[in-house]
Amino acid sequence: MVIRVALVNDYEVVVHGLDTMLRSYRDTVAVVELDAGTTVGESVDIAMYDTFANPRGDREEIRRLTANPRVGKVAVYSWNLDPSLVTAALSSGASGYLSKALPAGELAAALTAVHDGVQVRPARAEGRTSAIVGGDWPGREEGLSAREAEVLALITRGLSNQQIADRAHLSINSVKTYIRSCYRRIGVSNRTHAVLWGIEHGFRPTRQPGSER
Structure with missing residues (x-):
């Protein structure tokens, strides 16, 4: 079957x-x-x-x-x-x-x-920090890890660092570390440019949060 x-x-x-x-x-x-x-x-x-x-x-x-x-x-x-x-x-x-x-x-x-x-x-x-083996995610071809991509997706959705920490069960320092590594990988220096980069590279979901399917 x-x-x-x-x-x-x-x-x-x-x-x-x-x-x-x-x-x-x-x-x-x-x-x-x-x-x-x-x-x-x-x-x-x-x-x-x-x-x-x-x-x-x-x-x-x-x-x-x-x-x-x-x-x-x-x-x-x-x-x-x-x-x-x-x-x-x-x-x-x-x-x-x-x-x-x-x-x-x-x-x-x-x-x-x-x-x-x-x-x-x-x-x-x-464990919670196991390596991700398969699947795909936005930004992978740019060198972003799955966790970096997820943080960038949440930034693109307009979440604050504290909201990302709460949603992802991360410390605020871990969130800041992921954000810094994201910025380095995609070549931006601030949140506004990161959001613009995210919008241009597929980090906006097909369905916006809170909308009905």
């Missing part, structure tokens, strides 16, 4: 990157829909919600997906493995919480486990 999966995120490059990552496992996991800023329209076994630019995990989005009659189960895909976020996502209706440190084969196996009724949680040993 092939598991039918929809990939969900507000950034087109993210869902297409995940689709590419799973392409070698189509005999097990078939990505039948890519949802960037739209609701799941086909009947799928699993909606896989990538938390890029929503690092806390969007509980309302999880509830919306679980309430969709076309969706069998919901799996959250994130680099932020804070136990409180994992618990909150599962309490909101997700059937699994999958780490971005998983190689493609292990990710496909985890999706299979979710489909089979296993409540998949990240292994404790992975």
Whole structure:
């Protein structure tokens, strides 16, 4: 049996990157829909919600997906493995919480486990700072790491440093460090130029935060 999966995120490059990552496992996991800023329209076994630019995990989005009659189960895909976020996502209706440190084969196996009724949680040993293995994100071709790109996406959305720290479960000093490294990589010296760069390079989501799908 092939598991039918929809990939969900507000950034087109993210869902297409995940689709590419799973392409070698189509005999097990078939990505039948890519949802960037739209609701799941086909009947799928699993909606896989990538938390890029929503690092806390969007509980309302999880509830919306679980309430969709076309969706069998919901799996959250994130680099932020804070136990409180994992618990909150599962309490909101997700059937699994999958780490971005998983190689493609292990990710496909985890999706299979979710489909089979296993409540998949990240292994404790992975830790919150595990390297991100697959998928894609805006700015990757410019040398931005996934976490730098996420911080830049939140800057582009107009969030303050403190709001980014709260949303990403980072210290304010860590946020400032990511911002400085972002600036170096993209060749800007201030926030205004960083926002303009972000707008020009795909850091605006397909759907604006707070709008209905």
